[in-house]
Structures are given as structure tokens and as C-alpha cells.
Amino acid sequence: xxxxxxxxxxxxxxxxxxxxxxxxxxxxxxxxxxxxxxxxxxxxxxxxxxxxxxxxxxxxxxxxxxxxxxxxxxxxxxxxxxxxxxxxxxxxxxxxxxxxxxxxxxxxxxxxxxxxxxxxxxxxxxxxxxxxxxxxxxxxxxxxxxxxxxxxxxxxxxxxxxxxxxxxxxxxxxxxxxxxxxxxxxxxxxxxx
Numbered sequence: 589x590x591x592x593x594x595x596x597x598x599x600x601x602x603x604x605x606x607x608x609x610x611x612x613x614x615x616x617x618x619x620x621x622x623x624x625x626x627x628x629x630x631x632x633x634x635x636x637x638x639x640x641x642x643x644x645x646x647x648x649x650x651x652x653x654x655x656x657x658x659x660x661x662x663x664x665x666x667x668x669x670x671x672x673x674x675x676x677x678x679x680x681x682x683x684x685x686x687x688x689x690x691x692x693x694x695x696x697x698x699x700x701x702x703x704x705x706x707x708x709x710x711x712x713x714x715x716x717x718x719x720x721x722x723x724x725x726x727x728x729x730x731x732x733x734x735x736x737x738x739x740x741x742x743x744x745x746x747x748x749x750x751x752x753x754x755x756x757x758x759x760x761x762x763x764x765x766x767x768x769x770x771x772x773x774x775x776x777x778x779x780x781x
Contacts, residue, residue, distance in 0.1 A: 623766055630770075634669075638654060639655070639658040640664070664737050665736040673726055674726055677697070678722065683740030684718055685736065685738050687716070687736055688711070698716060721751070
């Protein structure tokens with residue numbers, strides 16, 4: 589079998605360096621008028637888009653492109669949260685989301701009321717089925733990192749739905765324009781109804 593030669597310059601486009609990947613929340617703020625505090629309220633504090641299909645953007649990020657172009661069907665992120673922080677209950681309507689603990693301890697809750705849960709410790713993983721509400725938060729005493737993999741059709745990567753109560757709380761804390769900003773990028777507030 590003949591193999592492909594890849595010079596060092598070409599390989600640099602296939603390397604994602606943690607220190608140089610921007611957090612997605614900055615794009616959401618700039619492009620859609622979503623306050624940083626609103627993004628941090630419903631999502632992880634920092635979300636870095638490592639790998640995704642060529643020419644894709646993460647809808648919930650406001651348009652951040654992946655650091656490395658990958659094949660259709662898989663997007664890879666690292667989220668970073670301080671103690672006690674993480675996204676509110678939400679569901680992915682058509683894509684599979686898998687969490688892999690890199691460091692710290694993470695509580696993953698699921699179902700519409702978050703009544704079931706598991707604690708992930710380093711190198712533990714949980715794969716949440718399509719259309720099941722889920723939330724995760726850092727239950728460590730220090731900042732922690734979680735690897736998040738989303739599988740599915742690249743056109744369905746904006747399939748995130750939060751419960752109506754999350755939308756109401758968002759409006760209460762940050763005004764109707766914050767909720768409208770999320771809706772512009774495909775986030776809905778109808779999970780569980």
C-alpha cells in the first residue's frame with residue numbers, strides 16, 4: 589500500500605494546541621449579542637472546539653470553527669469549568685454526546701428533572717443517548733477539564749434544547765435579548781414538552 593507523505597508544515601494544520609484555542613463564548617457575545625454571563629449560565633464556562641467537520645461551525649458557539657478539520661460525524665471539545673459550574677439541563681435532539689473526564693470530578697445528571705446522576709473521575713466516560721436531558725458540573729475543589737464528543741450529522745450539530753424554565757430564568761437574569769440571541773443560533777427552550 590502506498591502511503592501519503594505529509595511535511596511538517598502541512599502537519600501543523602492537524603495540531604490543536606490548548607493554549608491557542610479560543611473559548612467559544614467570545615464569539616457568541618460578539619456575533620449575537622449574548623452576554624458572557626448568559627452563556628456561562630447555561631453552558632460550560634469555557635468551550636474549546638478542537639475537531640469538527642471541515643467548514644463547520646458550532647452553532648451554540650456563535651460560529652467558532654474547529655481548530656482542526658476532521659471528518660463528518662464527529663465534533664470534539666474540551667470544556668473547562670471552575671468548581672460548581674457547568675451547563676444547565678439540556679437535550680441533544682439528534683446527536684449523541686459523550687463525556688470523558690480528563691481531570692477533577694464531574695457530576696453528570698440526566699432526565700428532565702436531573703433526578704439520576706453519576707460522578708465521573710479521571711478517565712471515566714458516559715455516553716448519553718439522543719433526546720435525553722443532561723447536565724454536567726465540576727464537583728471538584730479546583731478548575732477541571734472534560735472531553736466532550738458529539739456524534740451525528742454535521743448539519744444537526746445545533747440541535748440543543750433547554751427546558752422552558754431555563755429560558756424563563758435566562759430572560760429574568762439577562763433580558764429577552766439574551767434568549768433571542770440563543771434562538772438565533774438554533775438553541776430552543778422546549779426540552780421536555
